[in-house]
Amino acid sequence: MSDQQRRPRKPAKPYRRPQKDPVRILAFEALRAVDERDAYANLVLPPLLRKARDKGDFDARDAALATELVYGTLRRQGTYDAVIAACIDRPLREVDPPVLDVLSLGAHQLLGTRIPTHAAVSASVELARVVLGDGRAKFVNAVLRKVSAHDLDGWLDRVAPSWDDDPEDHLAVVHSHPRWIVSALWDSLGGPRAGIEDLLEADNERPEVTLVARPGRTTAEELLTSAGAGAALPGRWSPLAVRLAEGGEPGAVDAVRDGLAGVQDEGSQLVALALAAAPVEGPDRRWLDGCAGPGGKAALLAGLAAERGALLVASEKQPHRAGLVRQALQGNPGPYQVIAADGTRPAWRPGTFDRVLVDVPCTGLGALRRRPEARWRRRPEDLDGFAPLQRALLTEALAAVRPGGVVGYATCSPHLAETRAVVDDVLRARDDTELLDARPYLPGVPALGDGPDIQLWPHLHGTDAMYLALIRRTA
Numbered sequence: 404m405s406d407q408q409r410r411p412r413k414p415a416k417p418y419r420r421p422q423k424d425p426v427r428i429l430a431f432e433a434l435r436a437v438d439e440r441d442a443y444a445n446l447v448l449p450p451l452l453r454k455a456r457d458k459g460d461f462d463a464r465d466a467a468l469a470t471e472l473v474y475g476t477l478r479r480q481g482t483y484d485a486v487i488a489a490c491i492d493r494p495l496r497e498v499d500p501p502v503l504d505v506l507s508l509g510a511h512q513l514l515g516t517r518i519p520t521h522a523a524v525s526a527s528v529e530l531a532r533v534v535l536g537d538g539r540a541k542f543v544n545a546v547l548r549k550v551s552a553h554d555l556d557g558w559l560d561r562v563a564p565s566w567d568d569d570p571e572d573h574l575a576v577v578h579s580h581p582r583w584i585v586s587a588l589w590d591s592l593g594g595p596r597a598g599i600e601d602l603l604e605a606d607n608e609r610p611e612v613t614l615v616a617r618p619g620r621t622t623a624e625e626l627l628t629s630a631g632a633g634a635a636l637p638g639r640w641s642p643l644a645v646r647l648a649e650g651g652e653p654g655a656v657d658a659v660r661d662g663l664a665g666v667q668d669e670g671s672q673l674v675a676l677a678l679a680a681a682p683v684e685g686p687d688r689r690w691l692d693g694c695a696g697p698g699g700k701a702a703l704l705a706g707l708a709a710e711r712g713a714l715l716v717a718s719e720k721q722p723h724r725a726g727l728v729r730q731a732l733q734g735n736p737g738p739y740q741v742i743a744a745d746g747t748r749p750a751w752r753p754g755t756f757d758r759v760l761v762d763v764p765c766t767g768l769g770a771l772r773r774r775p776e777a778r779w780r781r782r783p784e785d786l787d788g789f790a791p792l793q794r795a796l797l798t799e800a801l802a803a804v805r806p807g808g809v810v811g812y813a814t815c816s817p818h819l820a821e822t823r824a825v826v827d828d829v830l831r832a833r834d835d836t837e838l839l840d841a842r843p844y845l846p847g848v849p850a851l852g853d854g855p856d857i858q859l860w861p862h863l864h865g866t867d868a869m870y871l872a873l874i875r876r877t878a
């Protein structure tokens with residue numbers, strides 16, 4: 404008998420059931436839904452959180468942590484992919500997506516939160532045991548131990564291309580944006596390194612929740628009172644805005660529940676306010692919102708129109724979204740109509756309106772703060788899909804307004820191909836329009852550039868990156 408045969412066997416470790424952590428399991432389920440079903444995190448999370456709360460083992464702190472884990476992991480996916488790729492010996496695309504989700508969640512806890520290292524690794528391994536099985540949990544353990552060897556800055560020094568070699572690649576990895584988006588945002592923003600870095604970082608922050616006091620239904624002062632002492636602040640730029648304090652729930656504000664106020668980014672409020680403030684020559688009785696769904700700007704415009712005795716027609720191509728517009732406008736103090744119509748085949752006679760807003764479908768690159776997964780889904784080719792529609796909608800808006808009236812062309816994207824290029828192309832082909840300087844109609848708002856159009860920015864204004872051009876029909 405050899406020594407080895409005689410040596411007593413090490414007793415096998417007794418099997419221990421994996422610990423089920425409802426927060427991490429929920430975060431994993433949300434990430435799987437985003438990946439597998441192309442779901443939107445902001446739509447998938449609320450029902451999962453509600454279900455968990457209804458089961459009774461989930462409190463507000465758990466919900467906040469689950470939300471942070473999902474949003475943070477999705478936003479920082481580009482950085483975490485680069486880190487994880489440096490910790491494994493095969494291409495990232497060969498890692499099964501559910502395994503990658505557990506690794507990314509672990510990387511976020513290690514590099515993007517204050518969760519202590521041992522807790523982040525062990526919680527991720529336990530999650531892996533529950534959702535992937537013991538075999539793959541060992542792989543997760545090995546990879547996350549490597550990830551835990553450095554903090555975020557240490558990893559960025561190792562995995563991000565140097566600024567001198569390739570500034571855009573550097574920014575893409577450090578600030579977790581696809582390179583083509585870095586490039587497009589920088590083209591539009593212009594300026595030196597500090598500006599684009601601030602913008603990309605602002606895209607990675609959670610935006611404040613902003614409410615709008617709908618004119619004729621309530622005021623910002625009443626809304627502040629309705630939100631409760633200490634729970635809200637006045638807006639920065641819009642006289643109708645109220646900002647909820649961290650963690651504030653719009654559904655808990657009576658005025659929102661009763662439809663007197665709505666949730667609306669200040670950038671969107673400024674667009675509607677500027678269009679309403681631009682002078683028209685002659686009567687000011689008929690207003691059109693040609694791309695109205697789901698109705699945020701239409702509800703604000705309808706209230707402003709009512710103050711002047713004007714009528715708003717809110718038109719939206721998708722019937723179900725026209726239904727949302729109807730809900731948003733219900734209770735408006737003045738007259739309005741909601742119709743389901745294609746803005747490129749107008750349901751109205753040319754020259755019918757005094758003011759027209761076309762807030763056209765776009766890539767949404769100005770709202771990356773709100774849609775954490777959007778930056779990874781969008782493709783440069785999407786721009787080609789929107790381009791003809793954006794031009795057609797602006798062309799029809801200019802046909803819908805009478806000479807002397809004003810059109811507002813708006814996008815929730817700062818991409819030049821969706822903003823200036825569209826306006827320039829459409830206006831170049833005609834001699835009956837003039838671009839108005841939009842800046843005076845956003846009083847008190849700084850850093851609006853050289854005009855005549857305006858571009859808002861998350862890092863400069865705390866708003867989505869809304870674009871607005873105001874165009875007058877001269878003949």
Ligand SMILES: C[S@@+](CC[C@H](N)C(=O)[O-])C[C@H]1O[C@@H](n2cnc3c(N)ncnc32)[C@H](O)[C@@H]1O
Nearest residue numbers: 694695696697698699700720745746762763764
């Ligand atoms: C950026 S959203 C408008 C957001 C809206 N102004 C708000 O503040 O709530 C663009 C809208 O245009 C609609 N749309 C797309 N194609 C259209 C068309 N041909 N005619 C009219 N609306 C269209 C989309 O369904 C979408 O609801």
